[in-house]
Amino acid sequence: NAYMNGYLGSDLSNSGFGLLWDFIIVHETGHEWFGNSLTADDMADLWIHEGFTTYTEVLYTQSLSGKAAADSFMQGTLDRIENNSPVVGIYGVRNEGSSDMYPKGAALIHMMRLTIGDDELFSSTLRKMVAHFRHGYINTPALLNFWNTQTGKNFNKMFSQYLSTTQVPVLEWRKDKKWIYYRWTRCIDGFNMPVEVQTSCNRLVKLEPTTEWKKIACRNATLTAAGNYYIEIKRID
Structure with a gap:
């Protein structure tokens, strides 16, 4: 890395925070856990190595500079996703699938964290995963089952959407004088990822969209995503 911070002196997140540490040292150290200790049993699942190791960069940034810095770093990495082929x-x-295994794999892990909504539970589950699969092999179904069991969440549709398709889900919304209506489009059947949004009513709201229309009461409001979700939001009225 020519003894420079960032990756050869550049910040892959364009946030500025990636220049505060040496990318090679942080990223390759992460592989001591994700790749060397727990290892994918098929090259098709190399996203487990690279997605989780890329997310260690986010966690390191949070440890070094705080959560707002980590959020900025995470947001910047989303611009690197090309969606040229599936991650798996x-x-x-x-x-071995798409090179999107790095940023898109990390994005999936971050959205799992947001869906859990409890950083202590997320962190403890991550540590348990590393311990459970230590010095052994892992694959996507085993990883998915582990996180579902440990957190009480169901990440099945999220994994299918972000690992097996190149579609970026769209949260469509429209409104009338009393209600905001919302649903997921450009996604697999049954996609149901929860998402936290900020309304212009100055409210943080946790929505649970599906591909069918739902509604919340909020007059004269707009919706923006609150958090680094890899989605698009589109008003259609």
Whole structure:
């Protein structure tokens, strides 16, 4: 890394916070856990190595500079996602999938954290995962089952959406004089990821959209995502 901070002197997040530490040292140290200790049993699941290791950069930034800095760093990494092919490759033929395994894998992990809504539970589950699969093999179904069981959440649809498609989900919304209506589009059937939004009524609201229209009471409001969700929000009226 030519003895420079960032990656060869550049900040891959364009947030400024990536220049406060040496990318190679932080990222490759993360692989001591994700890659060297727990190892994907098929190259198609290399996102487990790279997604979790990329997310250690977010956690390191939070430890070094605080949560707001980590949020800024995380937001900046989303711009690196190309959606040229699915993150998970083809099993059994030594196919490792898209290079989006780095930023999009980290984005999925971050959205799992947001969905859990409890940083202590997220952190403890991450530590338990590392201990449970220590010096062993792992794959996406085993990882998914572990997180579902440990957190009481169901991440099945999120994994399918973000690992197996190149679609960016769209939170569509419209309003009348009393209600805001919202739903997920451009997504797999049954996609149901919760999302926290900020309304112009000055409220933080945790929505649980599906592909069917739902509604909340809020007059003359607009919606913006509160958090680093890898989604689009589109008003359609």
